[in-house]
Amino acid sequence: MKIALFGGTFDPIHFGHLRAARAAVRKFRLDQILFVPSGHPPHKPEGDLTPFAHRFAMVSLACAGEPKFVPSLLEAPDGEPRYSIDTVQRFKKSFGPQDHLFFMMGMDAFLDLPHWKDPHKLLNLIDFIIVSRPGFRVEDILKMIPSRMVKKGRREKVIQLQRVQLHILGGVHVPAASHEIRSAIRNGRSVAGLIPPLVEEYIMKEKVYKSEPRRRARS
16 A cells, blocks of 8 residues: 655645645555644644644544545644654554555655754655645755765656655645634634635634634744
């Protein structure tokens, strides 16, 4: 099987996430994408995130009707920080050596990798699907990876490292960022066309973004 782990805060999940996932399914012939809402990301203060239960519920609603999209509790909070290196290691243990596994994320998140725990170990552990965004270049990726890890003879939209491949997924339009959607909801503006209708209904029913926290991280 070909399976991708797609992690993020998903606060809220929106059509940009879903379009990227559909494009990845088509291009890489994925059998499954696990949507993994982050539990307690170390780089974000705990009070800056909408409670996990809400974010997981929204992901579950967004995945409804998409047979290859699976909401995952892999990072459900347990009081401890959640590091991507640990999540990927648990992910790999759940599947056999015959399965082809990917770690999927946006270009901006990937370029922040040097600030994560054990980034070089992570870059030797699993193939990546990197969702390109306007203004980012492949050269930006090469600048943040030690040259000793990069093999020569780069193919188009594929960077070959010593043990893994970085696949660049382009052509995916992201209509808005999650923080812009939160702001629109709090200010009574329409978010039609930005998030799935079931997710919008849930947000309105549960009043998820009606109160402004003291601090709110951008995502």
